[in-house]
Amino acid sequence: MNYETARKFLIAQTKPTEKNPDGLLMYMQRGKPPIPGQITSILLALKSVYGELQDAPTLDKELVCALYTLSIKTQQLFTAGQKAGVEWPPLFKEDLLRIMIAVENIFFGKRQTSQS
Template sequence: MNYETARKILIDQTLTTEDYPDSLLMRMKQGKPPVPGQITSILLALKVVFEALKEASTLDRDLAYALFELSIKTQQLFAGGRKVGVDWPPLLKEDLLRISLAAESIFSGKWYTPPSSGLGG
C-alpha cells in the first residue's frame, strides 16, 4: 500500500454519506460492528501514513480531520452505543485504542504502541 492509497482509505472511513455505507463511522453511527478486515486495513493505512509523514512538519487538513474522526469520534460513538445497549465486538475497544495511538503517532512523529494488557503471554 502506498501513501495516497492509505490516505484515501483513512479519509473514506470517516465519510458518512450514502455513498459510503460501510465506512467505519457510518457503521458505528448505526450501531453496527466494523466489517471483517476493516480495522486491520485502517491500522495498516495508519502505519503507512506514519512512515510517509514522520519527518513532515505539516499535515493536510483532510487527513488531519480524518485522523481526528478516527481517534476521537469512534471513541464517542463506542461509548454512546454502549449506553444504549449496542453489543460491540469484544476487541473493538482495544482496536479503537490502537487507532487512536496510531493517529497520535502521526501527529507526533514517534510511533506509540498500546500498553500491555497484563494478561500474561
C-alpha cells in the same frame, strides 16, 4: 499500501464516498460493528501514512480531520453505543485504542505503545 491509497482510504472511513459508502464511522453511527478486516485495513493504512509523514513538518487538513475523527469520534460512538445497549465485538474497544495510538504516532512523529 502506498501513501495516497492509505490517505484516501482513511478519509473514506469517516465520510461516505461512491467507492466506500460504508466507512467505519457510518457503521458505528448505525450501531453496527465494523466489517471483517476493516480495522486491520485501517491500522495498515495508518502505518503507511505514519511511514510517509513521520518527519513531515505539516499535515493536510482533510487527512487531519479524518485522523482526528477516527481517533476521537469512534471512541465517542463506542461509548454512546454501549450506553444504548449495542453489543460491540470482543476486543473492539482495544482496536479503537490501537487506532488512537497510531493517530498519535502520526501527529507526534514517533512510535508509541499502549504503555506510553
